[in-house]
Amino acid sequence: MKKLLLSAAILFSGLSLQAQDSLMMxxxxxxxxxxxxxxxxxxxxxxxxxxxxxxxxxxxxxxxxxxxxxxxxxxxxxxxxxxxxxxxVRGAKEQGAIIDGNKKIPVPICALGMSIATPAAGITANVIEVKSIKEMQDLGESVIKGKIVFFNRPFDPRYIETGQGYGAAGDQRFVGPAEAAKLGAVGAIVRSLSPALDNYPHTGGTLSAPGTKMIPAAAISTMAADKLSGMLRLRKLPLIKFWFKQSCQTLxxxxxxxxxxxxxxxxxxxxxxxxxxxxxxxxxxxxxxxxxxxxxxxxxxxxxxxxxxxxxxxxxxxxxxxxxxxxxxxxxxxxxxxxxxxxxxxxxxxxxxxxxxxxxxxxxxxxxxxxxxxxxxxxxxxxxxxxxxxxxxxxxxxxxxxxxxxxxxxxxxxxxxxxxxxxxxxxxxxxxxxxxxxxxxxxxxxxxxxxxxxxxxxx
Incomplete structure (x- = not known):
């Protein structure tokens, strides 16, 4: 009987505590x-x-x-x-454009946080599109040197939690420009880290590599990234260049x-x-x-x-x-x-x-x-x-x-x-x-x- 009463008291105590928590919530x-x-x-x-x-x-x-x-x-x-x-500090609003022959097609970009500025007139160079840092490294310095590397790996839509998509695509922004610099690239353009298809470029921090000269790096909107990628597929590479200008600096x-x-x-x-x-x-x-x-x-x-x-x-x-x-x-x-x-x-x-x-x-x-x-x-x-x-x-x-x-x-x-x-x-x-x-x-x-x-x- 005593054991039964003790069990009942413990059960009652537990229920009353749960009720107290429920009321407080x-x-x-x-x-x-x-x-x-x-x-x-x-x-x-x-x-x-x-x-x-x-x-x-x-x-x-x-x-x-x-x-x-x-x-x-x-x-x-x-x-x-x-x-x-x-x-x-970012400085003046960034400008970016796809150059198709002699025609400039403006596209939305923004400098990545902690990036450096371009020269005053901007940078113009041929574009190399890659989907990963490894793909870029496999191409090697002979292909990358003097180019603008275009990192264009989109979010994987299969992730239900979009944070996982961000994590899976994020290395191209975090360390992609620094790795491109090691291979002699003159600039980096990174597809915005977003599952949305729109014309908002997404900034965010990028890292420098110790002992390596930094290169200007910017994010390009997802719609503009698709446009640039499509043009690169349809035309011969030398016909497509990219120009961008940014004025950021670290104080x-x-x-x-x-x-x-x-x-x-x-x-x-x-x-x-x-x-x-x-x-x-x-x-x-x-x-x-x-x-x-x-x-x-x-x-x-x-x-x-x-x-x-x-x-x-x-x-x-x-x-x-x-x-x-x-x-x-x-x-x-x-x-x-x-x-x-x-x-x-x-x-x-x-x-x-x-x-x-x-x-x-x-x-x-x-x-x-x-x-x-x-x-x-x-x-x-x-x-x-x-x-x-x-x-x-x-x-x-x-x-x-x-x-x-x-x-x-x-x-x-x-x-x-x-x-x-x-x-x-x-x-x-x-x-x-x-x-x-x-x-x-x-x-x-x-x-x-x-x-x-x-x-x-x-x-």
Whole structure:
């Protein structure tokens, strides 16, 4: 009988705890959907500040805005974390054209981040189209030298998660120009990393190779890439040339900051749950989905918990990381200081895949831990259709924590991915492309996960 009563008590306790969590999550969602402030915060960030590439005056304005926002919310602690960042500037709008005989056909291009400028008159050369770095290397210096290499591998449409398509095609932008330089190319043109067929060129960082002279590198829109590829197939190579001109340069590094707000834990103030996104954005547009939505969601998650008078057991931080786009200096500095200060991070959540409909979270954890998370929390997220709790990775800004903080679990917010790379790194990434309700639902999912981790841990 005693065993039966004990079993009943344990079962009742479990049900009541589940009911308590369910009620808290309902309150979180109600606060986000009825009183949410993230959308208006995003409007200000995008429309009053705008593009905010590291080192720019707008990046500094964003730092000041972010600090004031979290101070006005009355977080227990708000501070700046100093970090030196690269300062790359685009200069005048880029120009590019296919040359067919004596006729120039203008096409949309944009310089890749951290690229160098062309000569003042631009570069004109024959084009060699390749689908991969290996294909280019197999052609060798005798074919590549003096040419413009045209990297034209599209997204693989078979990937359901478009981030996988981005990863599979991304090497041609990240290191393609540097590898082309080693073979004597005079320039590189890279098909925009997008599954969309449109005329928006997508910028993004490219890397230099130590000991190798950099060459000018630009992205070409997907429609223009198809046009150039078609012309190369139909005509003899010497008849088709490409001309492009860009004025970008790298200036001396600039002092900037991560912006951090904290709700201090009542029981374990030295244990930390971090949620964050990156404050910087590329210069072509407003950086709405990349990553304005992540910034406002991170601050809003803490605001919601505070509005509900929730007192976290562990310290919860919102971090606006600086310089994710062209250097990751903010993430590296945060991890460095976390180790130096001997901080015990339980988990870090990154939101940097857009503010679209939330689907769930990816956990950089063992299969056993992911199974436990699903067993305990999947049903809690089901009513909100954010119950895809899967094994995954963290994110660029929080990844350095894995090297400096033992036993941390990295988590990525997983919104619907289908539209993100249509906008990513383009002039189309503006406030108007963000849906208010989708943004608020994502915020509520993040605040709910923070609450659950704070209450129950992950392991």
């Amino acid at each position: 309902r309150n979180i969602y109600d606060e986000a959907l009825v009183n949410g402030q993230g959308y208006e915060n995003l409007r200000y960030l995008c429309k009053k500040i705008g593009p905010r590439l590291s080192g720019s005056p707008n990046a500094q304005k964003a730092v000041e805005w972010g600090k004031k926002l979290m101070e006005d919310y009355g977080f227990d602690r708000v501070y700046l974390q100093e970090v030196m960042v690269p300062h790359w 001396p590094e600039v002092k900037s900051y991560n912006v951090i707000g904290e709700l201090t834990g009542t029981d374990h103030p030295k244990k930390v749950i971090t949620v964050g996104g990156h404050l910087d954005s590329w210069d072509l547009a407003e950086g709405a989905h990349d990553d304005g939505t992540g910034i406002v969601q991170s601050a809003e998650a803490l605001r919601i918990l505070k509005a509900l008078k929730y007192k976290p057991k562990n310290s919860v931080r919102a971090v606006f990381f600086m310089n994710e786009e062209n250097g990751t200096r903010g993430g590296l500095k945060y991890a460095e200081l976390a180790a130096k200060n001997k901080e015990d991070h339980i988990a870090a959540i990154e939101t940097d895949e857009g503010g679209f409909v939330p689907r769930g979270f990816g956990f950089d954890a063992s299969p056993e831990v992911v199974a436990k998370i699903n067993k305990n929390w999947k049903k809690l997220f089901e009513p909100y259709e954010a119950d895809r709790l899967v094994k995954g990775e963290g994110g660029t800004d929080i990844e350095p924590l894995k090297e400096t903080v033992p036993n941390i679990t990295l988590i990525s917010f997983l919104p619907d991915s289908q539209r993100y790379f249509d906008l990513h790194h383009t002039a189309a990434d503006v406030f108007e492309k963000v849906h208010k309700r989708e943004l608020e639902l994502g915020t509520a999912a993040m605040a709910s996960l923070i609450y659950l981790i704070d209450q129950h841990g992950l392991k």
